[in-house]
Amino acid sequence: MEIEFTLNGVRKRVQVEPNELLLNVLREKLYMTGTKYGCGIGECGACTVLLDGEPVLSCLVLAADVDGREVTTIEGLARGEELDEVQKAFVEEGAVQCGFCTPGFIITAKSLLMENPNPSEEEVREYIKGNLCRCTGYMNIVKAILRAAGVIPQTP
Amino acid sequence: MYDINKVNTHIVPVRFTYHSPKTLEEALELLSRYRGEARVLMGGTDLLVKMKMRALEPSHIISLRKVRELDYIEFDDQGVRIGAGTRLRTIEKSEEIRERFPALWEAVRVIGSVQIRNMGTLGGNLCNASPAADTAPPLIVYGAEAVIVGPRGERRVRVEEFFKGPGETVLEPDELLREVFIPYVDDAGSVFLRLTRTSMDIAKISIAVAAWFRDAEITDCRIALGAVAPTPIRIPRAEEFLRGRRISMETLDQAGRIVSEDIKPITDARSTAWYRRAVARVLTRDAFTIAWHRFESRRAG
Incomplete structure (x- = not known):
């Protein structure tokens, strides 16, 4: 079957099988490999993308269900060479180690800041509960999100 | 449990026909047509996981996303x-x-x-x-x-x-x-409590209480628990026990004991039957304490 949806602002038409997942279509058919496959069962958050502006797990969304909708992946955040505020903050705070969980975290953080531009540390931690990181111990990720929110000042 | 060799969480290893009705009427028609062979898909967070595990292999999926x-x-x-x-x-x-x-x-x-x-x-x-x-x-x-x-x-x-x-x-x-x-049960004091291993986990045990009071007397109450029997259950014997009694640590402890006796927990990956029975008592006490405070503050407010 053919589906049509908007990916990072660009209309896409793709042939998909009924049992194909959004994650597989993004990675294998559209070569958007920023979104990662982690657990496949909704535990880790590595595959988080925005669907109609809200964070969902692309490993548990049928591609067919995305027909007519809008998807934003990590590739859709930067404007050319200019990184998004959240991406910059992750770089500045050293919130990235192996990097596998990072796209999911940044998408989730982006969604948090759109909903709540001034989150407390507790609100940040609550919101990112569905994203697992096995390297950083979360400290710098939390700092980065607070920095992107302007709670922690930018480095001059 | 599942056969690990059959599990592939990267894909949905099941072939099915996909239907995307736009109205409830269409959805019901499809369900009747594929009676028993179809599964209804909403968010997918349970159904697709089960299909990835091959615990379910429906030949028709009726997605209600557009309904x-x-x-x-x-x-x-x-x-x-x-x-x-x-x-x-x-x-x-x-x-x-x-x-x-x-x-x-x-x-x-x-x-x-x-x-x-x-x-x-x-x-x-x-x-x-x-x-x-x-x-x-x-x-x-x-x-x-x-x-x-x-x-x-x-x-x-x-x-x-x-x-x-x-x-x-x-x-x-x-x-x-x-x-x-x-x-509406605006006059009740109510609460939900649960215990999990980590914060983003399925409950080891959960409890909800709705209660009504006259001063410190429990005039009516309902108690329901999750993850302690094959289905979520009510505990009528504890509710009966509490009706008409004054709220006190002793009373609640006795009610908690009844709850712990009447649940039918199993030992599984998340907890043991023994532990579930033990904490059911404490949860009953805590839930009623919170419900009472909420009832009082509602009346005051």
Whole structure:
């Protein structure tokens, strides 16, 4: 079957099988490999993308269900060479180690800041509960999100 | 458990025909046509996981994503009606649900992650029929009803009687859950509590209480627990015991003992039967203490 949806602002038409997942279509058919496959069962958050502006797990969304909708992946955040505020903050705070969980975290953080531009540390931690990181111990990720929110000042 | 060689969580290793009806009527027609061979898809957070595990291999998937008429929260003069396709996140964001049905709000808020709640729906949480479904105990103590539609018309079933066993409900293969109706219980003190291993986990045990008081006397109460029997259950014997008694540590402890006797927990990956019985006592006490405080502050407010 053919589906049509908007990916990072660009209309896409793709042939998909009924049992194909959004994650597989993004990675294998559209070569958007920023979104990662982690657990496949909704535990880790590595595959988080925005669907109609809200964070969902692309490993548990049928591609067919995305027909007519809008998807934003990590590739859709930067404007050319200019990184998004959240991406910059992750770089500045050293919130990235192996990097596998990072796209999911940044998408989730982006969604948090759109909903709540001034989150407390507790609100940040609550919101990112569905994203697992096995390297950083979360400290710098939390700092980065607070920095992107302007709670922690930018480095001059 | 599942055969590890068959499990591939990267793909859905099941071939099926995909249907995407736009109306409830179309959805019911499809369900009748593929009676027994079809599964209804809402958020996918349970169904697709089960299909990846090959625990379910339906030959037809009826996605209700485009059925807009199932997505609503409507307050009228008797209570609130929540469409089965309403996402958990929408319920969590409703100030009015938080205010008037705090136990339901507390249950919804702890389900999975933000992502899961953006996908999962109230109808999905109930129809998946996990004994640990977090929304079930609060809906039971609020006296909520499931509104079911099918080719033979509409019928209403109390949420308390909706579950038949793990993964099993009273829904016939050609029926759909359309909405959940919750009558107002604004005069009750109510609460939902649960224990988990880590914060983003399925409950080891959960409890919801709704209670009414006159001074320190419990005039009426309802107690429901999750993850301690094949379905979410009410504990009538403890409710009966408490009616007409003054609230005190001793009384609540005795009620907790009855709860712990009347549940039928098993030992599984998340907890042991022994532990579940032990904490059921404590949870009963805590839940009633909170319910009482809430009842008092509502009256004062």
